[in-house]
Amino acid sequence: MDLLDFGIIFARAIFVIVFCLTMVPVLIWLERKGAALIQDRIGPNRTSIGFLRLGGLIQIIADAVKIFFKEDVTPGTVHKFYFYLAPFIAGFVSLSTFAVIPFADNLKIGGKLVHMQVLNIDAGLLYFFAIVSLSVYSVVLAGWSSNSKFPLLGGIRASAQMISYEIPMGLSVIGLMMIYGSPHLNDMVQRQGELLWGFLPRWNVFLQPVAAMIFIICAFAETNRNPFDLAEGESELVGGFHTEYSSMKFGLFFMAEYISMVVSSGFIVTLFFGGWQIPFLTTELLTNYAKPIIQISLVLASLISFYICTNLYTYHKVHKNRWKDSRDYEGLIFSVITGIASIIMLVVLVLMSYIDLPTWLPPVFTLLAQVASFVIKVFLMCWVFVWVRWTLPRFRYDQLMNLGWKSLLPLALLNIFVTGAVILFLG
Amino acid sequence: MIKVSRDVSELKEDIYIIEIMKGLGVTIGHMFKNMFDLSKLPVIDYPNQEKGIPEGYRGKHRLTQRENGDPKCVACMMCATACPADCIHIEAAETSNNAIEKYPNRFDIDLLECVFCGMCVEACPVDAIRMDSGIYSMVDFNRRDFVVTKNELLAIKPQLESTKALDIRHPMQKYK
Ligand code: SF4
Ligand code: SF4
Numbered sequence: 230m231d232l233l234d235f236g237i238i239f240a241r242a243i244f245v246i247v248f249c250l251t252m253v254p255v256l257i258w259l260e261r262k263g264a265a266l267i268q269d270r271i272g273p274n275r276t277s278i279g280f281l282r283l284g285g286l287i288q289i290i291a292d293a294v295k296i297f298f299k300e301d302v303t304p305g306t307v308h309k310f311y312f313y314l315a316p317f318i319a320g321f322v323s324l325s326t327f328a329v330i331p332f333a334d335n336l337k338i339g340g341k342l343v344h345m346q347v348l349n350i351d352a353g354l355l356y357f358f359a360i361v362s363l364s365v366y367s368v369v370l371a372g373w374s375s376n377s378k379f380p381l382l383g384g385i386r387a388s389a390q391m392i393s394y395e396i397p398m399g400l401s402v403i404g405l406m407m408i409y410g411s412p413h414l415n416d417m418v419q420r421q422g423e424l425l426w427g428f429l430p431r432w433n434v435f436l437q438p439v440a441a442m443i444f445i446i447c448a449f450a451e452t453n454r455n456p457f458d459l460a461e462g463e464s465e466l467v468g469g470f471h472t473e474y475s476s477m478k479f480g481l482f483f484m485a486e487y488i489s490m491v492v493s494s495g496f497i498v499t500l501f502f503g504g505w506q507i508p509f510l511t512t513e514l515l516t517n518y519a520k521p522i523i524q525i526s527l528v529l530a531s532l533i534s535f536y537i538c539t540n541l542y543t544y545h546k547v548h549k550n551r552w553k554d555s556r557d558y559e560g561l562i563f564s565v566i567t568g569i570a571s572i573i574m575l576v577v578l579v580l581m582s583y584i585d586l587p588t589w590l591p592p593v594f595t596l597l598a599q600v601a602s603f604v605i606k607v608f609l610m611c612w613v614f615v616w617v618r619w620t621l622p623r624f625r626y627d628q629l630m631n632l633g634w635k636s637l638l639p640l641a642l643l644n645i646f647v648t649g650a651v652i653l654f655l656g
Numbered sequence: 657m658i659k660v661s662r663d664v665s666e667l668k669e670d671i672y673i674i675e676i677m678k679g680l681g682v683t684i685g686h687m688f689k690n691m692f693d694l695s696k697l698p699v700i701d702y703p704n705q706e707k708g709i710p711e712g713y714r715g716k717h718r719l720t721q722r723e724n725g726d727p728k729c730v731a732c733m734m735c736a737t738a739c740p741a742d743c744i745h746i747e748a749a750e751t752s753n754n755a756i757e758k759y760p761n762r763f764d765i766d767l768l769e770c771v772f773c774g775m776c777v778e779a780c781p782v783d784a785i786r787m788d789s790g791i792y793s794m795v796d797f798n799r800r801d802f803v804v805t806k807n808e809l810l811a812i813k814p815q816l817e818s819t820k821a822l823d824i825r826h827p828m829q830k831y832k
Binding site for chain 1: 657672675676679680682683684686687690691694697698699788
């Protein structure tokens with residue numbers, strides 16, 4: 230262990246935390262905008278810092294400032310210790326689960342193998358289940374310590390729901406462990422880079438569709454999101470387990486929900502959608518053919534950037550006199566910026582064909598490309614969470630239990646047997 | 657036992673997945689349609705663009721005037737009596753005009769207590785009070801400022817023709 234090792238560990242941890250925390254505002258924005266578009270509305274679009282509106286992202290800053298400066302009320306009858314502990318458990322659990330997710334392939338720097346996950350342990354999946362099952366404590370403690378009816382009901386519902394959905398969730402991944410013979414997540418992701426029948430990426434969603442479905446459904450239930458948000462159930466239970474919370478203690482629950490959305494998406498992507506793998510581009514391919522791949526992606530990025538530039542310009546022309554202040558120039562400014570960016574990319578492209586790449590660049594490029602692929606996949610999966618939330622109504626409590634115990638559990642068991650039989654016959 | 661026939665097969669609904677996929681298809685369809693063309697959304701850009709309100713809408717009150725600018729009101733107290741919220745306060749005074757004898761020295765309406773029922777308009781025998789101003793957003797920083805006085809009420813103009821309700825309905829509503 231020298232300084233470099235410590236630095237690497239530190240950098241990975243920081244990356245994961247920063248990634249999770251920056252995803253929170255982005256997801257809130259995604260949720261609000263997604264909900265608005267699905268419901269034929271526009272969503273937040275007016276808050277601004279100077280000319281910056283960023284399509285409503287600034288609204289999230291305003292919300293954050295508001296929630297920080299709200300009065301923090303602690304009702305007199307609560308059990309103080311547990312009342313304060315609950316939001317911290319929520320935040321801690323959702324942040325620490327991300328530790329085992331690999332976000333890029335192992336990197337070789339100067340003969341040293343660097344694992345691109347914070348915790349490179351063999352029991353990756355087991356760690357996930359161990360930590361995630363702690364999250365029920367936050368809900369139960371919050372519900373009980375609030376000393377009030379609605380939070381208590383919310384807490385009871387949530388504990389029953391989370392415990393019953395953890396079982397099919399755990400069973401659904403057993404099929405995967407049978408295929409790979411290990412719960413180590415990076416191994417699984419590496420194996421998903423192969424091809425199935427020569428044309429399909431060998432993602433687990435194609436090998437284990439039933440398991441994928443069960444896991445995704447259970448992930449919704451674990452994160453307490455619609456259609457499984459019985460813990461909150463604002464139409465029946467006021468606010469559910471966080472009724473008595475205010476200010477940033479409530480904010481912590483709120484953030485934890487979004488972080489656990491990111492984490493669940495991360496796990497779904499890692500287990501079933503190829504993790505950091507870019508379809509058809511393995512690590513060797515990316516490293517060996519770094520130059521042409523960089524060139525192609527530069528061309529694509531430049532084209533996309535140019536498209537955005539022209540679109541923003543037409544937007545600016547249509548909405549010239551909308552606000553009558555500096556916000557009117559936002560479209561113009563960003564159109565200029567994207568236009569310049571696309572030109573710079575073209576210049577870099579031309580320059581690149583004259584020089585040879587330095588040797589350190591291909592591995593770094595591979596790393597960045599894989600991280601980008603992972604982030605994009607996680608983002609799309611988060612979008613699925615949002616999309617489902619604004620489509621489906623909430624389950625009734627008995628329906629929820631029926632689905633969990635009478636449908637998902639037998640299905641998960643059946644999946645294990647079928648997988649076992651197939652493995653046995655195919656060798 | 658009464659059997660109610662349903663026109664969808666129960667099994668198909670019990671599997672959930674098919675119906676859920678259909679629902680997801682509907683919502684993503686809306687999203688894509690709206691993402692590429694925001695101009696077709698049935699929304700208005702509110703403070704920049706106002707929808708206006710339909711005729712007959714009971715907005716903020718106003719007092720009508722005679723030709724010389726005096727209030728038409730004869731301080732008969734009909735409106736104050738009819739008001740269920742008891743929020744009209746009139747102070748009558750004598751006037752030299754013998755035809756009407758009285759006029760309101762003070763005429764205050766507490767808009768925070770008012771329920772906008774329109775009884776005052778119904779009760780008035782001389783058409784002195786109306787609610788056709790078209791003002792629906794009443795905002796202030798102070799409770800006291802919600803008590804509007806006679807001069808303020810006299811100054812309010814009726815809603816102009818040009819600002820009367822735009823036809824902004826949801827696309828689905830237009831077919832009804
Ligand atoms: S609208 Fe109704 S409540 Fe308001 S002042 Fe007139 S009578 Fe009173
Ligand atoms: S507004 Fe009409 S009803 Fe009210 S006091 Fe004046 S004249 Fe009488």
